[in-house]
Amino acid sequence: MNRLYNIPLFFIVFFLISSCSTAITDYQNSNPPFDIKSYFNGEVIAWGIVQDYNNKVNRRFCVEIKGDWQGNTGILAETFYFNDGEVSYRNWQLTKKADGTYRGTAEDVEGIAIGKQNGFAFQFNYTLNLTLDNKTYQVAMDDWMYQIDEHKVMNKTSMKKFGVEVANITLFFDKELPVKQCQK
Known part of the structure; x- marks a missing residue:
């Protein structure tokens, strides 16, 4: 009989743990911004x-970025060099809004990307049109950047399809x- 009580308890604990997530406001008091x-x-x-869902590294890459901001409008031109020889491009058009959030578009992004900054962290959410084997899939990107110092930033992105990473x-x-520069 104790086993029957353990199963619902397991699912309740699992749900509570898996529903916890970091919010951009968690970094509100961190400096410098x-x-x-x-x-x-x-x-x-x-x-x-x-890395795939098993944490196996599938690809390595280098990216060169050229940014140009005029007031609250910016363009980030990105060139990706992958270890398998593929070269791809993404051109972000970004706008900082009066409320401090960012809006962005790019040629392989579906709709509008939404960005929020708080403290040393920046979160960017968008839907990417990802082409694999001549087929395009829409995947949700949860992009987190953390500024280490004036020169270095770490980035972790979770890619999900149907809510599954x-x-x-x-x-x-x-x-x-x-x-x-990236070695070509």
């Missing part, structure tokens, strides 16, 4: 990995001068 307009203005380089992306951004 992460100003993405300042950080992503000029040239930045990043290195990253893509299918991949994780980890990036390390560096804009320390002289800015390096």
